[in-house]
Amino acid sequence: MEDFQNSVIINRRKRARRFTLRVCQVTGKISLTIPFRSSISAAKKFLEDNQNWVNKQLNQVIPKTYMSIGTRVPVEGIEREISLKKPRQEGHSLGGKKLFLDCTELEVGVMTKEFLLSHAAEVLVPIIKQNAEHVTKKIKNVRFKDTKSRWGSCSSEGSLMINWRLIMAPPSVYRYVVVHEVSHLKYMNHGVEFWKLVKTLHPSYLEDRAWLRNHGRKLKSFVFKTFDCS
Numbered sequence: 423m424e425d426f427q428n429s430v431i432i433n434r435r436k437r438a439r440r441f442t443l444r445v446c447q448v449t450g451k452i453s454l455t456i457p458f459r460s461s462i463s464a465a466k467k468f469l470e471d472n473q474n475w476v477n478k479q480l481n482q483v484i485p486k487t488y489m490s491i492g493t494r495v496p497v498e499g500i501e502r503e504i505s506l507k508k509p510r511q512e513g514h515s516l517g518g519k520k521l522f523l524d525c526t527e528l529e530v531g532v533m534t535k536e537f538l539l540s541h542a543a544e545v546l547v548p549i550i551k552q553n554a555e556h557v558t559k560k561i562k563n564v565r566f567k568d569t570k571s572r573w574g575s576c577s578s579e580g581s582l583m584i585n586w587r588l589i590m591a592p593p594s595v596y597r598y599v600v601v602h603e604v605s606h607l608k609y610m611n612h613g614v615e616f617w618k619l620v621k622t623l624h625p626s627y628l629e630d631r632a633w634l635r636n637h638g639r640k641l642k643s644f645v646f647k648t649f650d651c652s
């Protein structure tokens with residue numbers, strides 16, 4: 423990237439003690455936080471010095487995948503080709519290596535998201551309930567969201583949040599996230615007892631956690647909006 427400095431967002435912060443450079447691995451957005459009194463020329467110098475690092479980070483950003491007919495999108499770890507449904511089929515459905523959508527070509531993005539969201543609820547809610555029974559805790563409610571940085575969360579009152587994009591991951595991976603969050607119903611921390619419980623409920627948790635670290639960003643690179651001007 424020749425003139426990457428022009429696309430860097432510089433934030434001056436009163437509390438900042440030093441220069442902090444970040445490259446978002448999902449969007450490729452570059453931002454630099456600088457102490458309040460630092461000069462722009464010092465910021466530019468810092469960027470120059472770190473250009474190689476920035477380029478390395480930018481190379482790792484996964485390009486976005488926009489939905490259209492023929493696009494491959496993983497569902498439960500299996501790549502499915504987006505297709506329009508056949509006349510005799512009803513609603514959205516999975517078949518062979520395809521995802522059949524009941525919509526027009528223009529609606530493919532929104533409808534793929536609609537399918538993934540309802541499929542996530544259908545598959546994950548029973549797994550959540552099953553595991554909650556194991557730890558003999560009650561779930562207050564489950565929400566499916568698309569959060570930027572977290573795959574799930576759990577409040578002390580028993581409200582669970584799961585990122586619906588996880589339904590694109592292999593079953594073992596989404597099961598791990600469910601087990602992780604349900605285990606927080608019992609232990610609201612990441613202590614030894616917590617991980618022991620996770621291991622009992624889901625022995626392959628280490629592999630699945632590593633999968634998320636290595637491939638999780640890919641799940642966030644799918645864009646379901648029909649038009650994206652950002």
Ligand SMILES: [Zn+2]
Pocket residue numbers: 602606612
């Ligand atoms: Zn946790």
